[in-house]
Every structure is written in C-alpha cells, then in structure tokens.
Amino acid sequence: MKEKANTLKNVKILTLVAMLIALSAVGALVKVFNTVAFDSMPGYFAALYLGAGYGALVISLGHLLTAITSGFPLGLTNHLYIAVQMAVYAYLFRFFYQKFNIYIAVIGATILNGPVAALLMVPIFGWGFFAAWVLPLTIASFANVFLAALIYKAIPKRSRE
Structure with a gap:
C-alpha cells in the first residue's frame, strides 16, 4: 500500500x-x-513548492523555451550558459527562503537574475551589453520572482506539505 x-x-x-x-x-x-x-516565474514557484531541484529544472527549460521562440539571439552556447545560471538562481532562491525569509529570497533572486546575470555576460559581450540589459532584466526578474512568491504564499500551508 x-x-x-x-x-x-x-x-x-x-x-x-x-x-x-x-x-x-x-x-x-x-x-x-x-x-x-x-518564463521564470513557474521555475521560481517550483523551487518553493516542490524543491530546489525541480525549480532548477523548470526554470532552465523555461529559459531555453524563450531562447527557442526568440531564435537563440545570443547563440546556443550562451543560452545554455544562461539556463545553468538560472538553475543556480532557482536553487539559491529556495535556499534563501529556507535560511532567511521570503523577502530576502525575493531580493536575492532579483539581484542574481538581474544585475549579476548581466554582469556574468560582460566577458562575452562587453559593457555595452550590460548597460543595455541590466534594467529590463532586473525589472522582469523582480516581476517573475515576486509573482512566484505571491502565488506560493497564497496557497494554504497544509497544501504545501
């Protein structure tokens, strides 16, 4: 049974x-x-609701789906690199939530998936890329992370266990 x-x-x-x-x-x-x-909101939600591993899987596949629908504008290898980054960010989002609280997790994931992610692309594309991408990436990151946290908190605690 x-x-x-x-x-x-x-x-x-x-x-x-x-x-x-x-x-x-x-x-x-x-x-x-x-x-x-x-594309990353479901991945961040999965990290909270199902665990860091599932969140990493969902968020990385979500990024690859976005890259596919955009025609891989940064190249396949760069998008694979970004997918790995996002998997790490989902894992850390869950870690920050467990270690601290939802507010620290949202701030941490927004910073990681915004300015840090753009900064990690500087060796490949230069500072012009960083300047062009940091603001839209940070705003969208916050929206994705915040919505994931909001939805997770809206689910009754007994359903999360």
Missing part, C-alpha cells in the same frame, strides 16, 4: 512539473525585451 501511495505522489509531482514547464512555455511568449520574458 505504501508503494502505491509513493507512486501516486510521484505521478502528482511529475504532472505538476509538466504543467509548470508548459506554463513556462506560455510565459516564454510574453517577451519584455529580446529574450527577457515571463
């Missing part, structure tokens, strides 16, 4: 992950600036 309960739980998690990836695909079509879109 316990094995059946575990199987059912795994199916529910897999279904939720698939739905969040699909939601990332929809968010990937809502572009803010070039490949900056509303």
Whole structure:
C-alpha cells in the first residue's frame, strides 16, 4: 500500500512539473525585451513548492523555451550558459527562503537574475551589453520572482506539505 501511495505522489509531482514547464512555455511568449520574458516565474514557484531541484529544472527549460521562440539571439552556447545560471538562481532562491525569509529570497533572486546575470555576460559581450540589459532584466526578474512568491504564499500551508 505504501508503494502505491509513493507512486501516486510521484505521478502528482511529475504532472505538476509538466504543467509548470508548459506554463513556462506560455510565459516564454510574453517577451519584455529580446529574450527577457515571463518564463521564470513557474521555475521560481517550483523551487518553493516542490524543491530546489525541480525549480532548477523548470526554470532552465523555461529559459531555453524563450531562447527557442526568440531564435537563440545570443547563440546556443550562451543560452545554455544562461539556463545553468538560472538553475543556480532557482536553487539559491529556495535556499534563501529556507535560511532567511521570503523577502530576502525575493531580493536575492532579483539581484542574481538581474544585475549579476548581466554582469556574468560582460566577458562575452562587453559593457555595452550590460548597460543595455541590466534594467529590463532586473525589472522582469523582480516581476517573475515576486509573482512566484505571491502565488506560493497564497496557497494554504497544509497544501504545501
């Protein structure tokens, strides 16, 4: 009986992950600036609701879906690099939430996915890239992270366990 309960739980998690990836695909079509879109909100939500690993998976696939729908403007290897960065940011978002609180997590993830992410691209594209991307990336990052936190907090605690 316990094995059946575990199987059912795994199916529910897999279904939720698939739905969040699909939601990332929809968010990937809502572009803010070039490949900056509303694709990461489901990944940040998954990091809080399901765990850091699931959040990393959803957010990295979400970025790749955005890159695909934009035609890989920064090149495939750079978008893979960004997807790995975003996976790390989702993991750290969950870590900050567990270690501190939701406010620190939102601020930390916004800074990481905004200015830090743009700064990490300077060796590849230069300071002009940073200057052009830092503001739209930071604004969209805050919107994605804030919405994920808001939705997570709106879910009753007993449903989160």
